[in-house]
Amino acid sequence: MKHAVLMHGDCDGIIAGALYIKHFLRDQYPSEIVLGFTQPWRASKEIKKLCRENICGELVLIDIAIDREVFSMIVDTVMRGISVQIIDHHATTEPWVDKMRELGLKVIWDRSPSTPHLMASRMKLSLNSYEEMLLRIADSCEGTDSEDEEIKTMADNIKLAISRDPSDLDFMRELLNAIVLNKDLASIGVLEKKAYIGKILLNKLIEKAMDKGETIGNVILSHVQPSESRLFAGLFGIATTELCKKLKKDVVMVRDEEKKVVITIRSIEGRALQYCRAIVEALGSGKYGGHREAASVTLTQRNLDEVLRKVRDTLWALQKAGREK
């Protein structure tokens, strides 16, 4: 029976996945491991796909925020006799922790700066200096300020390179492989190239978002048209973070992506999940996940202008309610 490892396809997720394999499945790598990289909105589908035809005896979910859909898929997986383990640091996973433990799952969860950080502290991994460096890179990718320029640059490059094209699974596999094999990340030639193009696109996206940004009290609301959305692919998260730092205001960014509308939120004061909750309530549908400082909402089959209008109203209402308190 194979071991399935499904991780969030982002910087800290891939580092966490690689560390897990290095420390717990080194002898099984690569032939006995089924690897998966996913994004929150398609995680439940990915779980189903990864463990079909009864090839795996075990599934480990790493850095994947749990929501109702994912939880339901986990129940299905357990019922098929596959043992499931959860390792995650997202705030929105918290309400599901006890429920999963009741199912007999091994759950490692805490509000840690990054999933590798959580693993080091809660799973008592003894890390070598190379892995220590990766942990600091993961923390930096997740928003912890690093004073070490080298760490910061590497973290930014990895983030940009991944976000440039979040559907490039081969690149994620290459990155994970390099970490498992203790290779120097600088030796991955394509990383620098991808980061370079990513940076150019990121700057363009920030410029566009600034142009369209409207001020709603303490919040900047901005959006990107469907035609541009595809080009910038996974860069919205980084762009929203940068805007938030630059303008020293909370930022809400709305974009239309074929069949779904995604709202990316960054909050200096830790109100991101609060915004998410209010927006989902106002729109009457959608799901959200993330952290207090960084979160996102995904809506299916909604019109961009309608969403923008409702989000604008919700933000105004929230500010008004905040002032009256």
Ligand SMILES: [Mn+2]
């Ligand atoms: Mn992550």
